[in-house]
Amino acid sequence: MYPYRFKITLIIFIVFFIGIVVRLFQLQIIESNKYKGISQNRRIVTYPLEATRGTIFDRNGKMLAVDQHTFDIAVQYKNLLYCYVRDNNAVSRIDGMKVHKNAKKTCGECHENQDVWVEKLSQLLGIPQNELLSHAKQAVEKVERLKQNVEQKSGRATRIKEEAGYYPIASDVTWEKVIQIEINQNSYSGIRVTPRPKRIYPQQELAPHILGYMSKLNEKEWKMYSDKWNNFILSSNIKGTDITPLLYDGYAENDYIGRSGVELEYENELHGERGKRFEEITYKNTQVEKVILERPPVSGNDLYLTIDTQIQAYAEKSLGKNPGSIIVMDPWTGEILAMASYPCFNPNDVNKDFKKLIKHPSKPFLNRAIQGALPPGSIFKVITATAALSTNRINTQTNYECHGYTNYQNIIFRCWSEYGHGLVAIQDAIPYSCNVFFLETAKILGGDSLYTWAKNFGIGEKTGIDLPHERSGNMPKMTDTATVMNVAIGQGALLTTPLQLARIYAAVANGGTLVQPHLLLKLTDGQGKIVRLFKPEKKQKLPIQPATLDTLRTALLDVVTRGTAKNTGLELYKVAGKTGTAETGRQEDNHAWFVGYAPYDSPQYCFAILVEHTPGHGAEITGPIARELMSYLFPELNEAS
Amino acid sequence: MKPVSTTKTMIRSVSPRNFDWVLFPIICIILTIGVLFVWSASSEKFLFKQLVWIAMGLTLFFILLYFDYLSFAHYAYIIYACVLFLLILVLGMGGAVKGSQRWFTIGSFSVQPSEFMKITLVLTLARFLRYKKYGIGLFDIGVSLLLTFIPMVLIMKQPDLGTALVLVPILLSILYTAGIRLYHLFMLIGAGLAISPLVWMFMLKSYQKMRIIGFLWPEKAMDWGAGYHRLQSLIAVGSGGLFGTGWGNGVQNQMKFLPERHTDFIFAVISEEWGFLRACFVLFLYIMFLTCGIGIARSTREPCGRLIVIGLVTMFATQIVVNVGMSLGIAPIVGITLPFISYGGSSMLTSFIALSIIFNIKMRSKIDLASEHHYKTIR
Numbered sequence A: 001m002y003p004y005r006f007k008i009t010l011i012i013f014i015v016f017f018i019g020i021v022v023r024l025f026q027l028q029i030i031e032s033n034k035y036k037g038i039s040q041n042r043r044i045v046t047y048p049l050e051a052t053r054g055t056i057f058d059r060n061g062k063m064l065a066v067d068q069h070t071f072d073i074a075v076q077y078k079n080l081l082y083c084y085v086r087d088n089n090a091v092s093r094i095d096g097m098k099v100h101k102n103a104k105k106t107c108g109e110c111h112e113n114q115d116v117w118v119e120k121l122s123q124l125l126g127i128p129q130n131e132l133l134s135h136a137k138q139a140v141e142k143v144e145r146l147k148q149n150v151e152q153k154s155g156r157a158t159r160i161k162e163e164a165g166y167y168p169i170a171s172d173v174t175w176e177k178v179i180q181i182e183i184n185q186n187s188y189s190g191i192r193v194t195p196r197p198k199r200i201y202p203q204q205e206l207a208p209h210i211l212g213y214m215s216k217l218n219e220k221e222w223k224m225y226s227d228k229w230n231n232f233i234l235s236s237n238i239k240g241t242d243i244t245p246l247l248y249d250g251y252a253e254n255d256y257i258g259r260s261g262v263e264l265e266y267e268n269e270l271h272g273e274r275g276k277r278f279e280e281i282t283y284k285n286t287q288v289e290k291v292i293l294e295r296p297p298v299s300g301n302d303l304y305l306t307i308d309t310q311i312q313a314y315a316e317k318s319l320g321k322n323p324g325s326i327i328v329m330d331p332w333t334g335e336i337l338a339m340a341s342y343p344c345f346n347p348n349d350v351n352k353d354f355k356k357l358i359k360h361p362s363k364p365f366l367n368r369a370i371q372g373a374l375p376p377g378s379i380f381k382v383i384t385a386t387a388a389l390s391t392n393r394i395n396t397q398t399n400y401e402c403h404g405y406t407n408y409q410n411i412i413f414r415c416w417s418e419y420g421h422g423l424v425a426i427q428d429a430i431p432y433s434c435n436v437f438f439l440e441t442a443k444i445l446g447g448d449s450l451y452t453w454a455k456n457f458g459i460g461e462k463t464g465i466d467l468p469h470e471r472s473g474n475m476p477k478m479t480d481t482a483t484v485m486n487v488a489i490g491q492g493a494l495l496t497t498p499l500q501l502a503r504i505y506a507a508v509a510n511g512g513t514l515v516q517p518h519l520l521l522k523l524t525d526g527q528g529k530i531v532r533l534f535k536p537e538k539k540q541k542l543p544i545q546p547a548t549l550d551t552l553r554t555a556l557l558d559v560v561t562r563g564t565a566k567n568t569g570l571e572l573y574k575v576a577g578k579t580g581t582a583e584t585g586r587q588e589d590n591h592a593w594f595v596g597y598a599p600y601d602s603p604q605y606c607f608a609i610l611v612e613h614t615p616g617h618g619a620e621i622t623g624p625i626a627r628e629l630m631s632y633l634f635p636e637l638n639e640a641s
Numbered sequence B: 001m002k003p004v005s006t007t008k009t010m011i012r013s014v015s016p017r018n019f020d021w022v023l024f025p026i027i028c029i030i031l032t033i034g035v036l037f038v039w040s041a042s043s044e045k046f047l048f049k050q051l052v053w054i055a056m057g058l059t060l061f062f063i064l065l066y067f068d069y070l071s072f073a074h075y076a077y078i079i080y081a082c083v084l085f086l087l088i089l090v091l092g093m094g095g096a097v098k099g100s101q102r103w104f105t106i107g108s109f110s111v112q113p114s115e116f117m118k119i120t121l122v123l124t125l126a127r128f129l130r131y132k133k134y135g136i137g138l139f140d141i142g143v144s145l146l147l148t149f150i151p152m153v154l155i156m157k158q159p160d161l162g163t164a165l166v167l168v169p170i171l172l173s174i175l176y177t178a179g180i181r182l183y184h185l186f187m188l189i190g191a192g193l194a195i196s197p198l199v200w201m202f203m204l205k206s207y208q209k210m211r212i213i214g215f216l217w218p219e220k221a222m223d224w225g226a227g228y229h230r231l232q233s234l235i236a237v238g239s240g241g242l243f244g245t246g247w248g249n250g251v252q253n254q255m256k257f258l259p260e261r262h263t264d265f266i267f268a269v270i271s272e273e274w275g276f277l278r279a280c281f282v283l284f285l286y287i288m289f290l291t292c293g294i295g296i297a298r299s300t301r302e303p304c305g306r307l308i309v310i311g312l313v314t315m316f317a318t319q320i321v322v323n324v325g326m327s328l329g330i331a332p333i334v335g336i337t338l339p340f341i342s343y344g345g346s347s348m349l350t351s352f353i354a355l356s357i358i359f360n361i362k363m364r365s366k367i368d369l370a371s372e373h374h375y376k377t378i379r
């Protein structure tokens, strides 16, 4: 046999092991300082690569929010230091200076023309030289302080990593100027251009409450995020080759984050992942030796909203300067087509005007469609009617005599018509919005079934729309009949948001299904592949008899043809709906409502119009607004008028 | 000639005197170091699990000592067929773990047939080449190649590049020890290098290619994951310096920058926390282990046994070299565990089975080769 072959096999193994030990020696002994990050010659530094935030589109692909690339211009530290030393020569007591003065003699090549950048950049950017130099001064003083600290601690002259960096001198520089720098790289040595995404809202003041705005993380928040991130890393046991969570750096200081609207709601989807570049640098000339590794940034997902920019613009135009809101929703799916709220703001200017906006008494940041909880007034009567009809307390034959008021235990409840409506049944009570009819109904209905039905319709609960800070309103518990009567006509402690009411009328329009209002149409990745579609969490069929629905629909149509909204011209657009006036208790200060859907025979849009704090009443205020909105939504019907 | 029955009892009996009292302590020290660093790199939960695996491994180790290794060799072809069948089964219906199908589950146990294929191949090749005293012909080489490449292709398809590549040195070392002519060996290696581009083109999945590119040209790496592994591992090893940061104090390890710390990259943790000198000590333990292994092979006169030992020792050596090389950035990241140290059940059990067979052979190496029984058992 071949006994020597065993020896040779062992020798081959040993050769491999020697190779390993040599490599280990190289890494742990020779290059150790490089990896420890304390080397004087070479060090590994990392740079973040900014990720583009996802674009927000409307349902037709029109851009609502997009990251625009602007550029920062940063200058190498040694050049900044040179100018600083030159300008502050006599008074400077910086230790680093000495090093550089010595270096100048030996290394003319890289210390030549170190102040040329000031002149060049000043010319190119149109910024005065002393402004550039003042930025430089700030950066230099910060780094030198840091360096002094480090040197004090270590007790010897040392170079710190910050000395190899680049420091921003100008920001928001345009493409054209950046191209100049890129083309003439040689004459702009020591200058680095870094793209920085900037959020732009091309539609300006359109739908600011839906889109929201962004602002910088403050120090406390950033610490919170990074702690959260570190905890996540420490608690996760990452298995296998899936190290994606490890690569994701979370947030960095000075990052912008969504603060309201969908920018906040979909922050995690839109944000994207910052990339990273590992570079090995040589200290001798602070040049980049080589790029060791680069992880490209991952853009955030694009967000498509159910909003139709056109309809949104109509809604905002119709609302005009009235404080209040308009919602236009698809009654079948719950897709929000428009959601206007006034007073509003321009998300492009938020960071500039933030202090002014946040303090403004008109509260421009408030999204009144979901955050304004107000008494619904007569709008609520549809629920009272449904409850009474469904529990068979009344039927279409039930009549009450209206003398302009009714009383209960010495409390007088008034109808809005002081002369009274005479003998009314449900078919007239809704169109004429007769309080007395519903007050009498409330007496026999009782608090429990009214409460149950209001809850069925989602009163007092959030609709679950994908927007932050939605209010739930209030559905009071009713123990005595007087309270029930008050709630039955939409007064008292009852509070609702416009969105809740729009959803109730959508249910009447679509045959009794309580839809889930939403703004998300789809999320797509960079390649346009769908990442997520809207999935309704709750969509419940209400136990309403078809006959009850028929009665309600006819009555709501009659509101427009012969009731409280007669002569507003809404008949033309086949609108069915209900007007409402909620009293605030103060004279000449009401909330005017109009909630409904159109066309009545095949509902296409469901809408809620609210004008807050107006001296006028229901239809006289909201009627013309509704008419304007309808004339935009159904332009083909305008001809006839 | 002795009566068969006497021979039988002689073969069956295992003398504790022949137990390898040098190799066993070495393994125990390696296991202890492994446990320490699995603990440092992960958590008490993993530590406990690892201890359970080791206990199971040791039990298996002693149980298997009782059986004559020749009976394993006797059933080698059947075992080979069974494991091959399992590999095909895994490809067909295996549960996908991290995008590959190495595992399938029986009850609550995950079984990784590719791990067992390594040992099975050693047994099969040893069985096939055991009596080629007068040189190995081209036919023998051909059959050996076939026996190796069929499971290799299946394992690569899983895809488990690391385990598949371990099979190649096993084949070469067994052929070499069995007495292949040198020019045949070099022709074989040359042919292997020649067809490797074909393997590259048709056999490897894109991410495997990326990992190899990432190793050869890190700056061009598209697979950020592999590059990141490598860089973080290098930083960990480099930060260790001469004396290390101290057990449980590795920045790269404790901050969890280093992926797969307790499995594939555990040597980087050892290097970071223990430093150059003690990392070399660990390597020294391993080379002692391999030297003892080859010593056993040399002193085994029974041909099947010596081929099995050399195959298993090569298996260990390849895993050690490739795993450590991965941590040091001089081998592609292919997912190979460090024997007796890395966390993991399949790897621990496989290592103990292999070790048990080596001990088994050592303890039975003094048997009478001329015995009639021997031929009977084998044939």
Ligand SMILES: [Zn+2]
Pocket: A402, A403, A404, A415, A416, A417, A420, A421, A422, A433, A434, A435, A436, A437
């Ligand atoms: Zn009345």
